[in-house]
Amino acid sequence: xxxxxxxxxxxxxxxxxxxxxxxxxxxxxxxxxxxxxxxxxxxxxxxxxxxxxxxxxxxxxxxxxxxxxxxxxxxxxxxxxxxxxxxxxxxxxxxxxxxx
Amino acid sequence: xxxxxxxxxxxxxxxxxxxxxxxxxxxxxxxxxxxxxxxxxxxxxxxxxxxxxxxxxxxxxxxxxxxxxxxxxxxxxxxxxxxxxxxxxxxxxxxxxxxxxxxxxxxxxxxxxxxxxxxxxxxxxxxxxxxxxxxxxxxxxxxxxxxxxxxxxxxxxxxxxxxxxxxxxxxxxxxxxxxxxxxxxxxxxxxxxxxxxxxxxxxxxxxxxxxxxxxxxxxxxxxxxxxxxxxxxxxxxxxxxxxxxxxxxxxxxxxxxxxxxxxxxxxxxxxxxxxxxxxxxxxxxxxxxxxxxxxxxxxxxxxxxxxxxxxxxxxxxxxxxxxxxxxxxxxxxxxxxxxxxxxxxxxxxxxxxxxxxxxxxxxxxxxxxxxxxxxxxxxxxxxxxxxxxxxxxxxxxxxxxxxxxxxxxxxxxxxxxxxxxxxxxxxxxxxxxxxxxxxxxxxxxxxxxxxxxxxxxxxxxxxxxxxxxxxxxxxxxxxxxxxxxxxxxxxxxxxxxxxxxxxxxxxxxxxxxxxxxxxxxxxxxxxxxxxxxxxxxxxxxxxxxxxxxxxxxxxxxxxxxxxxxxxxxxxxxxxxxxxxxxxxxxxxxxxxxxxxxxxxxxxxxxxxxxxxxxxxxxxxxxxxxxxxxxxxxxxxxxx
Numbered sequence: 001x002x003x004x005x006x007x008x009x010x011x012x013x014x015x016x017x018x019x020x021x022x023x024x025x026x027x028x029x030x031x032x033x034x035x036x037x038x039x040x041x042x043x044x045x046x047x048x049x050x051x052x053x054x055x056x057x058x059x060x061x062x063x064x065x066x067x068x069x070x071x072x073x074x075x076x077x078x079x080x081x082x083x084x085x086x087x088x089x090x091x092x093x094x095x096x097x098x099x100x
Numbered sequence: 101x102x103x104x105x106x107x108x109x110x111x112x113x114x115x116x117x118x119x120x121x122x123x124x125x126x127x128x129x130x131x132x133x134x135x136x137x138x139x140x141x142x143x144x145x146x147x148x149x150x151x152x153x154x155x156x157x158x159x160x161x162x163x164x165x166x167x168x169x170x171x172x173x174x175x176x177x178x179x180x181x182x183x184x185x186x187x188x189x190x191x192x193x194x195x196x197x198x199x200x201x202x203x204x205x206x207x208x209x210x211x212x213x214x215x216x217x218x219x220x221x222x223x224x225x226x227x228x229x230x231x232x233x234x235x236x237x238x239x240x241x242x243x244x245x246x247x248x249x250x251x252x253x254x255x256x257x258x259x260x261x262x263x264x265x266x267x268x269x270x271x272x273x274x275x276x277x278x279x280x281x282x283x284x285x286x287x288x289x290x291x292x293x294x295x296x297x298x299x300x301x302x303x304x305x306x307x308x309x310x311x312x313x314x315x316x317x318x319x320x321x322x323x324x325x326x327x328x329x330x331x332x333x334x335x336x337x338x339x340x341x342x343x344x345x346x347x348x349x350x351x352x353x354x355x356x357x358x359x360x361x362x363x364x365x366x367x368x369x370x371x372x373x374x375x376x377x378x379x380x381x382x383x384x385x386x387x388x389x390x391x392x393x394x395x396x397x398x399x400x401x402x403x404x405x406x407x408x409x410x411x412x413x414x415x416x417x418x419x420x421x422x423x424x425x426x427x428x429x430x431x432x433x434x435x436x437x438x439x440x441x442x443x444x445x446x447x448x449x450x451x452x453x454x455x456x457x458x459x460x461x462x463x464x465x466x467x468x469x470x471x472x473x474x475x476x477x478x479x480x481x482x483x484x485x486x487x488x489x490x491x492x493x494x495x496x497x498x499x500x501x502x503x504x505x506x507x508x509x510x511x512x513x514x515x516x517x518x519x520x521x522x523x524x525x526x527x528x529x530x531x532x533x534x535x536x537x538x539x540x541x542x543x544x545x546x547x548x549x550x551x552x553x554x555x556x557x558x559x560x561x562x563x564x565x566x567x568x569x570x571x572x573x574x575x576x577x578x579x580x581x582x583x584x585x586x587x588x589x590x591x592x593x594x595x596x597x598x599x600x601x602x603x604x605x606x607x608x609x610x611x612x613x614x615x616x617x618x619x620x621x622x623x624x625x626x627x628x629x630x631x632x633x634x635x636x637x638x639x640x641x642x643x644x645x646x647x648x649x650x651x652x653x654x655x656x657x658x659x660x661x662x663x664x665x666x667x668x669x670x671x672x673x674x675x676x677x678x679x680x681x682x683x684x685x686x687x688x689x690x691x692x693x694x695x696x697x698x699x700x701x702x703x704x705x706x707x708x709x710x711x712x713x714x715x716x717x718x719x720x721x722x723x724x725x726x727x728x729x730x731x732x733x734x735x736x737x738x739x
Contacts, residue, residue: 019725022718022721023718023721023722092717095715095717096714096715096716097715099713
């Protein structure tokens, strides 16, 4: 059986990839996808611990996360399209009007 | 009860009607107030007639404060003293109301003026009718307020409101002492009711109080003396005695009717009335009586010397008022309360007459007040001349006019009051001579000699006699000035008043002086008049020579003994300087800097911090990630 630490390591790597993507990528669609990666990294953690500790609750929670992520993507993409129509760009650096 | 209640309430009703609905009167305010005040006069005379042969009356209107052991009621007490004073106050008030109709004609504040003098009449009546110290104090303050608001009647003119403020503040100083006296009375006697206090006085005669315990003082003082002196401080302020007198001459900035009513006949005599009313307290303290007597005597002579050289017609009369008030206070100080009140009554008539006459002169010269720019007016205004002459004779103490009897009674009482009394008597006689001199100086300057007023100039018309509404009060008051003393003497008003007031040292009731004393005071008065005639009755250069020859004395008199300069330098200027210092240094320098410093620190740091808000989502996300990382690491390390 694959040890728990492997799952945690995988989850961490995925999470870091997602985080770095959120922080450094300019394309707002990629940023949204990276957020999804981070959510799924968390899901892996949930499932792994659920399996090893014989608790089913975490897996139920995962379903919730997946549902929320789906809704979020739907709304997020909608927003991105709206922004694109307005600003003719998906470069996140251009969206900095919310400041002093 | 109602007829007595109506005495104060009728003027009050006049005040409410005219005061509330003044925009609708448009110069018709006197149709309400004059009849009401006249009615109030009728009821006062009736009250006087009732008490003439009857016992004092006492009505409790309602219990105002009832708290623990403290009881204060609003009551009316009509005894001989009150009834006599009420007649004088209502008479002068009614005549002044009438006079105002002519004097204040076409004034923009005509109806307002009537409302306030009616309010004043109400307050003064209630002051006289009060039966406890709290009620007395309330109306004591009320008359002070009316005085303030009426001095400032022409509030657009700076001298008016400055004088009004001075009068108000000066009276606050006095009233502070008065209030302390009331507090001490309550803490000693446990009540503020006159009769209860008087009954308890024998039990407290030997009580002492450590007056300066706050400063670790150890000397015990007689509690009666302290009470009497503190209450007297109030009288000093209200009755313009030294050293709180400077407000009275300056209050002449107000319209002349109120100078006659408030600052000659009624309000300023409230202090004397208070001493007479509380005479048992004063009798219990010989030391306090000495202070009272000397204050009065000094005031009398100092005011008389100042009046010698003044140029403003109203200020001359004002200083003579102050001087006569000094006489009354002196009379109270030697225990001759009856004589003091008798002089108060006669003085009320002839001084109101002099003021209203002066107002008539000013009115006819369209506001000119400098006696050096008058002269020869007797042929233009005969009624004013004759009545003012009568008033001046009364003031100078020439028989058989009113002032002679009352002033002589005070002087003879002083003379019979031991060796100290001789000095007081001497001061009184000298003052009487000075009084006659400056009074007739005024008469000669105004009514005889060359016409020194601007003939055609900016006045536009020749001097003229005042209308009937102004001369009628003059004539009626001059009747008081002629017969007031005779009547009082004949009907023994002093004996009548003494039913309510005990006489302290000497048991015998004050008699008129022997003829020698009488002759001396009349000669002093006559001498003053003769000198005035020599100096001012015909053209003479003696006054100028005297002014040059006795320059220091002349300057002292002209500058009012430098009291105003003294107060200016000792109180006003340091206060202003200190305030300026506190404003510029403490308030602006320390407090404002602290407050502004906090504000500008927040502003500057906020200005720096807002650079952190880049609007870049990824920056925020980075900070969030770092924060999370930091917190998790901290959590792990702490574990």
